[in-house]
Amino acid sequence: QSVLTQPPSVSGAPGQRVTISCTGSSSNIGPTHDVHWYQQLPGTAPKLLIYGNNNRPSGVPDRFSGSKSGTSGSLAITGLQAEDEADYYCQSYDTSLGWVFGGGTKLTVL
Amino acid sequence: EEQLVESGGDLVQPGGSLRLSCEASGFKFSTYAMSWVRQVPGKGLEWVSTITRSGDKTYYANSVNGRFTISRDNSKSTLSLQMNSLRAEDTAVYYCANSPGWLPIGWFFDVWGRGTPVTVSS
Numbered sequence: 058q059s060v061l062t063q064p065p066s067v068s069g070a071p072g073q074r075v076t077i078s079c080t081g082s083s084s085n086i087g088p089t090h091d092v093h094w095y096q097q098l099p100g101t102a103p104k105l106l107i108y109g110n111n112n113r114p115s116g117v118p119d120r121f122s123g124s125k126s127g128t129s130g131s132l133a134i135t136g137l138q139a140e141d142e143a144d145y146y147c148q149s150y151d152t153s154l155g156w157v158f159g160g161g162t163k164l165t166v167l
Numbered sequence: 168e169e170q171l172v173e174s175g176g177d178l179v180q181p182g183g184s185l186r187l188s189c190e191a192s193g194f195k196f197s198t199y200a201m202s203w204v205r206q207v208p209g210k211g212l213e214w215v216s217t218i219t220r221s222g223d224k225t226y227y228a229n230s231v232n233g234r235f236t237i238s239r240d241n242s243k244s245t246l247s248l249q250m251n252s253l254r255a256e257d258t259a260v261y262y263c264a265n266s267p268g269w270l271p272i273g274w275f276f277d278v279w280g281r282g283t284p285v286t287v288s289s
Contacts, residue, residue: 059211089272090272091273091275093275093276095212095276101281102262102279102280102281102282103204103212103262103276103279104279105275105276105277105278105279108275108277109273109275114277146211146212148212148275148276150271150272150273150274154228154229155214155217155226155227155228156202156214156217156274157214158211158212158213158214159211160211161211161212
């Protein structure tokens with residue numbers, strides 16, 4: 058059971074908007090602990106998607122955005138494309154456990 | 168191009184030892200904290216260990232503390248993970264990744280390698 062809670066799966070049709078939530082606690086996601094997001098395409102290594110709650114690394118399309126509120130983070134994907142079908146993980150720092158990940162969310166593009 | 172290449176994964180018996188390596192290129196290795204993250208096939212990501220830029224501080228997940236040792240050689244741009252007393256539950260793909268920034272609480276995993284598989288089985 059992961060310290061950060063994500064929905065196991067989400068789905069959407071091409072062109073639609075989907076969001077993935079990441080729920081933590083006061084010992085991890087909070088005022089001083091950021092949320093980061095990773096995309097893992099089938100058979101590949103994870104790739105940094107969002108860092109520092111809402112920052113996109115160079116090369117990541119602006120269809121991907123992140124936010125944080127209280128002890129939860131959220132990843133939004135607009136204009137859904139077939140190539141977005143992947144597993145998505147959130148990550149933060151926990152004061153007791155160190156660096157922690159969510160259990161992952163499988164995105165299916167219908 | 169920033170690149171990380173892991174090696175050393177193998178099939179090992181329970182109780183055995185293994186040493187993983189990660190070679191970095193395309194970035195200034197000594198200016199990044201470095202970490203190992205593992206993933207059981209079909210399962211989620213699990214942070215394993217992190218070492219600071221200079222190597223003066225190391226951090227371990229509870230599941231590996233006392234069995235695994237992380238180290239780095241900045242002169243060779245290499246990261247290592249010595250794994251002792253291996254258990255079946257250590258079976259996973261092991262990724263190395265770098266983390267920019269000064270503060271541990273803000274570290275995320277920027278560049279990732281392709282991973283090296285470790286199987287612990289008799």
